[in-house]
Amino acid sequence: MTSERDTAPPGPPPATTQERLVASARELLWERGYVGTSPKAILQHAGVGQGSMYHHFTGKSDLALTAIRRTAEEMRAAAEEIFSGPGTACDRVAAYLLREREVLRGCPIGRMTQDRDVVRDPVLRQPLDDMFGWLRRRLADVLAEGRASGELAAALDPEATAASIAAVVQGGYVLARAAEDTAPFDAAVRGLLALLAAQATTTTAPAPPHPAR
Template identity: 60%
Template sequence: MSSRESLIESTRALLWERGYVGTSPKAIQQRAGAGQGSMYHHFSGKEELALAAIQRSAELLRQAAEEQLSTEATAYARIEAFLRRERDVLRGCPIGRLTQDPDVMATPALRAPVEETFAWLRGRLTAVLREGLERGEFPGTLDPATTALTIVAVMQGAYVLARADDSPQRFDEAVTGILGLLAAHSRTE
């Protein structure tokens, strides 16, 4: 891994663990095994490096989601696969956790990839639900956009509940609940 990649990956991990304020340039350099000169050779400062790390986290989240959401299965099955995919629940969502970081949310450049990622996810889920409607998998009364928003909200809340109780079971229970509601509207499940 190049020193640039190591810096980005180290920053991703530290942002996920500690947030923006808790992620010092020194901590990044130590975790990356890179010197200050290397860091400032590749990035103008902590904000630019944090932006690259947030963008990478967003890209990885989109790739992981797309694996389940782009199959030929029913809309319900694709959403279920997305919600039940393997994840480190007790660490929380690497993008969702950033919404609780006042410094990230107050910095437009850092906030932008967070907003864009959630907008993308809502849009992608909306498209899957709309496909399900068009295939007759759901009744015409199902609103794809608000249902997609609800799925994202439940998923993010499930991370919070799991962390609060120190139990991945809370995440699983919330996912089971939202899938039960969706299945109640499904004509194929």
């Protein structure tokens, strides 16, 4: 579990100046956060002229908002592919938890919540609220399907369980980064899968995790 489809797969550089600016902002925001990413750094990373940002965007916050939204959209699409895919509810939750991640880089959206300037700005914070709210709802939907089908125990609370899953994943990123080791994240995922398996009422339960290293 050491790389994740949080961003688009490697490919040719963006064709337009605007797209190069957005791609560079996404990369630097993930690496340095909002406060640590200067307009100059974005321009240098994108390899564009000084006036390019203000030709396409009103300023750093406008570009950052576009970059954050783009990252959230791609994360959402990648997760939805799993949640809407084949398999039981447990299979799909397990697939989400076990998908490849760049654990030591952290979550690119979760990274933004560590910036006070982002959290205090309702406009910049909105994509974060939307992404995490959507994730909890979709996880709850999948878990509710499993409960309705009899796969999961009737006593299981889909909303509370979904919130726990989201919280443990984000906390796992933090613990892994603090330790400079993916082991805490992997242990958190194993624990979640064990708890989910304990709620299964059929023989269909999450497969034992085998994190890829």
